Amino acid sequence: MFLAMIKLSENTKRALIVLFLAVIIVFVFIGYISLAVQGVMKKQATKADAMLANVTKAEYFDTEKKFRKFGVKKNIRVFYGEARIPFLILLGCSLAYILFCLFSGKWGYNPFNRVDGFGTLLFKFDWPKEKFFGITLISNWPTVVEKPHFVPLAIFSYIFVPVTLFGAGWYLYCTQAYIARAFRIRKIAKAIYRKKLVTDEPTSIIPEE
């Protein structure tokens, strides 16, 4: 009844269909990204198996708590080994930023700004917006307000921003690996020490991914 009262023009119908399709595509894309992240984490977690292979085969620990404690210890060591280089990159960037502020006298300098920062290398768009059923939505293609242009004063930010982002991304990847291994250690500990009468995989000690 309520739906019959809504009269939609041909253009609105088309816009609604396009919007619906766009939403579906976006969610499918996000779904595939999450699947990829899960796959990467599974691959990262296999290192936990190698870390704990000797103590598991030798049946060195008699309790789950001790096993997990050892697993955490090993995990931290592996993380420390992996995160050395990104940490050094981030440390170097921080030092460079402090030195830049010291010599330029611009304390609180934003390296992403659009005047003398990394923002000068980015496009700036003006998106036309309209209200659609009470929701503000983008209604048309944007107009370009600012094009990328080179500013000699911003040369520090041109180097600083990509290197920092690279270091931060690498560090976050290492953190993700740490989390994946932590979950895996927990799972292995449960599988070994919490013995069940009926298990899914009676032949293997360590459960598969």
Add this chain to the structure above:
Amino acid sequence: MLKLLKVFVRGILTTIALPLIVLIWVVYGVYCLGLFVFMFFKNVVDFFQGRDFNGDLKEDLEARRLLLEQEKTHDQAQQMLSSMYESTFNKPVFPQQPPVEEEEDSFFADADIQEEPKKVEQYGPEMFAPEQNEEPRVEENNDDYGDPDDVFGND
């Protein structure tokens, strides 16, 4: 289609849980930063105390030693078993008899016997000609009934 639907649902769930996931990731990132700094200073102290900070943990070394011991024990047990088997089953039944040699596997034993090669028949004109040593064939009258006119068998 069903797979795509699953991915779509997964995408919706991920979007809903994304703030929580990012929060956990950031918290872990900060925690790991603390761990890293702690490990760094610990390793500096270890370095000046002359300890190997990149080496294996003592539990690892101990576990490896245990595994080696297990392997050794296993090998010794196997050797003992094989020597017991030799002394029990390969002993001669009577002392004056020589030790019984094991027969070769029949499969390999058969392989040494060479059969005579079979003659290969060749099809040619000589095959259809009569053989020289063969006696000329005499047609025998196998008719036991005799002359059909001689009813009483007087011949």
